Amino acid sequence: MGKHRRLGGYRLLDEIGRGSTAVVHxxxxxxxxxxxxxxxxxxxxxxxxxxxxxAQEMAAQARVxxxxxxxxxDGRLDGERPYVxxxxxxxxxxxxxxxxxxxxxxxxxLRLARGMALGLAxxxxxxxxxxxxSPGNVIVLGDRPTLxxxxxxxxxxxxxxxxxxxxxxxxxxxxxxLIEGGAATTASDVYAWAATLxxxxxxxxxxxxxxxxxxxxxxxxxxxxxxxxxxxxAALLRRGLDRDxxxxxxxxxxxxxxxxxxxxSSGRSRALLA
Numbered sequence: 001m002g003k004h005r006r007l008g009g010y011r012l013l014d015e016i017g018r019g020s021t022a023v024v025h026x027x028x029x030x031x032x033x034x035x036x037x038x039x040x041x042x043x044x045x046x047x048x049x050x051x052x053x054x055a056q057e058m059a060a061q062a063r064v065x066x067x068x069x070x071x072x073x074d075g076r077l078d079g080e081r082p083y084v085x086x087x088x089x090x091x092x093x094x095x096x097x098x099x100x101x102x103x104x105x106x107x108x109x110l111r112l113a114r115g116m117a118l119g120l121a122x123x124x125x126x127x128x129x130x131x132x133x134s135p136g137n138v139i140v141l142g143d144r145p146t147l148x149x150x151x152x153x154x155x156x157x158x159x160x161x162x163x164x165x166x167x168x169x170x171x172x173x174x175x176x177x178l179i180e181g182g183a184a185t186t187a188s189d190v191y192a193w194a195a196t197l198x199x200x201x202x203x204x205x206x207x208x209x210x211x212x213x214x215x216x217x218x219x220x221x222x223x224x225x226x227x228x229x230x231x232x233x234a235a236l237l238r239r240g241l242d243r244d245x246x247x248x249x250x251x252x253x254x255x256x257x258x259x260x261x262x263x264x265s266s267g268r269s270r271a272l273l274a
Contacts, residue, residue: 008085009030010027010037011028012025013025013026013027014026016036021040021041022038022039022040022054023038035073035085035087035088036087037083037084037085038054038085038086045082051077054075054077054082054084057150058072058077060150061084064123064126065122067118067119068119068122068144068147069122069123070086070087070089070146070148071086072084072085072087073086073087089141090139090141091139091141092139093139094135094139094140094196095134095135095136097140098135102203103228106233108143109200109201109230109233110232110233112140112145113197113200114258114259115144115145116133116145116196116197117193117254118251118255119145119146119147120189121250121255123147124186124189124250125252129184129185129186130150131189132149132192133147133173133189133196134172134192134195135196135200137149137170172205172206172207172215173195174191174192174219175187175188176191176219176220176222176243179219179220180220186250186251189251190240190248190249190250190251191241193240193251194240194248195224197240198225198226198241201228201230201233201234202225202227202228203228204225206224206226208225222241224238232257236257236258240254
């Protein structure tokens with residue numbers, strides 16, 4: 001155990017993720033609990049924008065309280081190696097789950113859809129935009145999904161750190177208005193939720209594979225592939241993938257619409273689907 005590097009009060013055990021500017025470690029705190037520690041890579045420590053982006057991630061995630069969203073636990077931005085500490089979420093990504101085992105059965109799929117909608121609704125209720133809902137950023141354990149990675153999230157109204165015209169997010173799950181240069185909104189998060197679930201329901205990216213240009217073209221044309229997606233989920237996904245963001249219901253609405261179908265009584269969910 002002595003060979004493991006320490007960062008703050010945390011012992012770094014293993015690398016579990018790596019992005020463009022940061023590394024995520026499985027770590028142990030002073031109570032012996034597993035946590036996830038995200039630290040800036042050494043070459044980005046001196047860049048103010050990288051520190052500011054990490055600070056924005058902390059500020060956004062700190063506002064969210066949800067059983068379906070990884071919690072922020074700790075962090076330090078002023079040291080030699082800035083880091084944030086998050087709840088470690090066991091399980092595997094929705095992307096890996098579908099790639100390895102195929103689409104979940106209808107009942108499980110509906111439960112995953114509702115859990116994801118509840119988590120996203122809690123994010124939005126906290127005044128935060130996630131901006132990168134995608135199969136790689138949903139961890140599944142049993143029937144419980146947890147939304148992770150607030151690396152490009154921001155509080156609504158916070159300063160935009162990306163350059164104008166730069167597309168941020170996972171391209172296959174981007175809302176059309178973002179491809180066209182529009183601002184991120186709760187509606188664009190909802191679109192990404194629906195696109196992510198379309199992948200889970202069919203085992204295929206909803207706008208196909210191939211060149212980025214081709215994928216974006218199909219997104220802009222509204223050519224979503226939902227063949228094989230079970231009802232009532234397919235009907236809901238069509239609403240979430242509406243080309244017009246003003247016509248997409250809120251995440252909380254989708255959670256309510258899915259309630260009766262997952263054994264949770266909402267009193268009016270089936271009527272909402274009509």
